[in-house]
Amino acid sequence: MRPSLLDPLFAPITSFSGIGPKIAALIARAIGRENADETRAVDLILQPPHRIIDRRNQPGIAHSPEHSIVTLKLHVDRHLPPPRGKSNVPYRVFAHDETDEIALTFFHARQNWLEKALPVGETVLVSGKVEWFNGRASMVHPDHMALEKDAGAFPLVEPVYPLTAGLSPKLLQRAIDSALAVMPDMPEWLDEAFLRKNGFDGFTGAVRRLHDPRDESDISADAPARRRLAYDELLAGQLSLALVRQRIRRLRGKPVRGDGSIRERLQAALPFKLTASQSKAISEILTDMDSSDRMLRLLQGDVGSGKTAVALFAMAACAEAGGQAVLMAPTEILAQQHFATIEALAQKADLTIELLTGRTKGKEREAALSRIASGEARIIVGTHALFQESVNYHDLLLAVVDEQHRFGVHQRLRLTAKGSAPHMLVMTATPIPRTLVLAAFGDMDVSRLTEKPSGRQPIKTVTIELERIGDIVARLRDAISNGRKAYWICPLVEDSELSDLMSAEQRHAYLAAEFGSLADVVHGRMSSAEKDRAMQDFKSGKTRILVATTVIEVGVDVPDASIMVIEHAERFGLAQLHQLRGRVGRGSEASSCILLYKAPLSETARARLSIMRESDDGFRIAEEDLRLRGEGELLGTRQSGTPGFRLVDLQAHGDLLEAARDDARYILQKDAALAGERGQALRNLLYIWRRDEAIRLLQAG
Structure with missing residues (x-):
């Protein structure tokens, strides 16, 4: 159960005044949430501004540069409404200061509202873009207007958030203000000495500071409030991955000890010689699987570096030990291709291999399920259909997941709960820099294939x-x-x-x-x-x-x-x-x-x-890509549905990632069930960053 303290943060945004389903859908799109129904107040408070508008520039009308945003202190002279029935003619309000005159221009405006906002004879503050035409200044639809006596409510520095078509900055700002108004004070989950050393505020203070920038430095990745919240985001990620891993480690794996006979036949059937890094990766995987601690290893290798061959040797070892292995691909085309690649070699090594995708239907599917359940099928290749309820394995020892840079880490780790607790090998063709491996996978063991197979042309x-x-x-x-x-x-x-x-x-x-x-x-x-x-x-x-x-x-x-x-x-x-x-x-x-x-x-x-x-060095290219584009793009998080980072910039916050990993390890050593005072506060952190799946793992024991 989510702590009741967090209820205000998980209120749907439609509960705020002026936000109906239509506006909620626009806000969800602007802040990168896929579903408006699941967009909550917490998503608004964690949406950082990406720039500021500084309205402190008050140069006077005559000295206002074209197209720049300025704030002017004006004396209102007269109103000129459009003639009756001419709604395409704008409403103009003429005003002056000691330097010049200006026309404030409004389209489709209500006269009584403007007369109240800009009374003739009064001094007012207006802010917006100045345009010059034939030596005369005008401002179309000022962004802000206030009577001089209400100047205290005038926003001189304004945060700017990402928008989407149909959503005005004012509407989004009002929604964020509503969310900030209901934010409770949180018990601190970070270590007191760590807060002092980094000059960090409490969570609530940091959130308020994030949305109340005073100048450009307040919205940079290095601003203390931004760093504090980035650390929270990283810690939530590292802690949830560590909890998942702790759970995986607790489910004992079965040691895989084959006699090498099938691998020998495979070696003889291969049309090429294994590279040194392929041999090393196979050896690392076999060593891991020879233990009752479940393997959790990432196999990184460029396109064409021979990851499938490495996986095949690992799967062959499982067949030698009398068990089964699955190879799961993200698409049917890829599953069929893996099957075609592996089948030719498997036949030469007397290995029975099965293909199971969403397209396997009727009698063909029943026959395949029967061969899988009996253990006749030693290697099963397919899509996510491999982990549906109807699929029962005779003795599943290894799950190989070909991720192709579409990481749904938590889902993939959960899938290993099927049947016994199989060892797990995740293959990726994106050569991911180490910081990203840490961020996306936690402290996973990594094997890297660094050479191209022989015979490949540059x-x-x-x-x-x-x-x-x-x-x-x-x-x-x-x-x-x-x-x-x-x-x-x-x-x-x-x-x-x-x-x-x-x-x-x-x-x-x-x-x-x-x-x-x-x-x-x-x-x-x-x-x-x-x-x-x-x-x-x-x-x-x-x-x-x-x-x-x-x-x-x-x-x-x-x-x-x-x-x-x-x-x-x-x-x-x-x-x-x-x-x-x-x-x-x-x-x-x-x-x-x-x-x-x-x-x-x-x-x-x-x-x-x-x-x-x-x-053509994939690892160098990946490092450069991270530098030029940022981690969300490199991980393909937009396409994969994986939550990308909201406040973390790995270029700027790489040091925090290492600290978050060490902190997560320390926390679980001291309080593996998150039951103590700090542990309870950390549960709030996991909920806030939508990592509560990890809490459900804790509750499941």
Whole structure:
């Protein structure tokens, strides 16, 4: 049960005056909550402003620069309402100060309201943008107006929050003020000495300071209030991961001790020699699984570094020990691809392998479930369908989760509660910097694959301006006549009036005019069957150019595709560009990646493209991506539904992450059930940051 102290913070935002379902939906969108019904007061108080408007600049009318926000002290001279029936003519109020005159302009305004707000003969304060026309100053719809005697209520420094179409700054500010008004005083969950050392306020004080900035330094990542709340967010994350891990450790794993026979047959069947880092990773995994402490290991490796082969050896060891292993992929295309890759090798090693996805239906599904329950199926590949209630395992020893940079860590860790407590291996193709591994996974053991398998050709990367597209088409014509295949990636699915980006459908039409039926298209809006057909035609060589959106970034293995064209490359992040580039260079042919960009480039885009040209080291690229874009983008949190950070900036708060990890460890050593005084306060912290799933684990014992 959530402590009653927190009830005001978990009031729905529709309980505040003036916020109905429509406004609530706009606020939810603006602050990054997916569901308006689940948006609470706590989400508003944890929404940081991203800049300030400083209304302290009072230069006088004559000295007000064009388009700048100023505050003016004015004497109101006269009102000029529009003629009757002319609602398209604005209402004007004329005023002056000692330097000049100004017209305050209002559209569709109510006369009685304006006469009360700006009485003739009174001195008033107004703030807004000044425009100059033919030497005369005007201000359209001032942001704030107040009589001189009410100047105390006039906001001279104003926080600015992210907005969405249809939501006014005033409405959002009013909602945030309502949430702040109901915020209770919290018992302190941070150590007294730590607070003093860092100059941190209490939680309530820090929240109030966050929303009441006095100057630019108050909204920087280094501001004490921001750092205090960022630390809370990191501690909530580290503590919940540590609780999940504690729970996993408490469920004893089964030691996996195979005799090596299946692995020997696999080794003989492999068409390549394992790299040194693959061998090292296999050894680390087997050592972990040889214990009754459950393995929880992250296998990081660039696209094409051979993660699946490593996982296969781990799964083979489980089969040798008489048990089963599952390999779970995020999409059906990827699950089918893993199955195709593994099946050929598994047959040579006498390993029974099963595919189970949402598409496995009827008798075929019943037969598969029966083989899984009896233990006949040793390795089971599939999507999240692997963990539905109807699936029973004979003896599940290992769960391999291919995350492809879509982390739903808590859900994945929960899934291992099925049946016995299997060991767990999480594979990711995003080379994540260490700080991000810590933030997303807690203190997980990590194996890294740093080499490409032998025989892989380097990929030549070039940047070309979009205007030279004719040259690219000519080069493609030569390449295709020599039997080669190419991907062409576009950022959008269909044409949009709002964007000058080339859509996949538009580019496909252009290329089909040049190459006829050799050009095809695949994108996320197509049905699974249509996508499969397009991929199959490309794989078989029936088509030679595949125009695609980034759906091909995750999975899709066509070894003889050797050209990758990425249109509007300046619009993609580094990690994404690197992932896409990794789709070629998988066969024995030399491959190339052409980054088409539209000039002029921003500084960040130029830096990104030059890193892509210089390096194919995924780990260096990931570090640069973190520096240029921030962690939310790199983890793909927007797409994955994982909560990205709200107040943490890992570039600025990396030192706090280490401290939060150490603090979480210390807390659980001292009070594993969070039952003491500090433990109870920390439960509030977990609720506030929506990490209460970890509390339910505690209650489940």
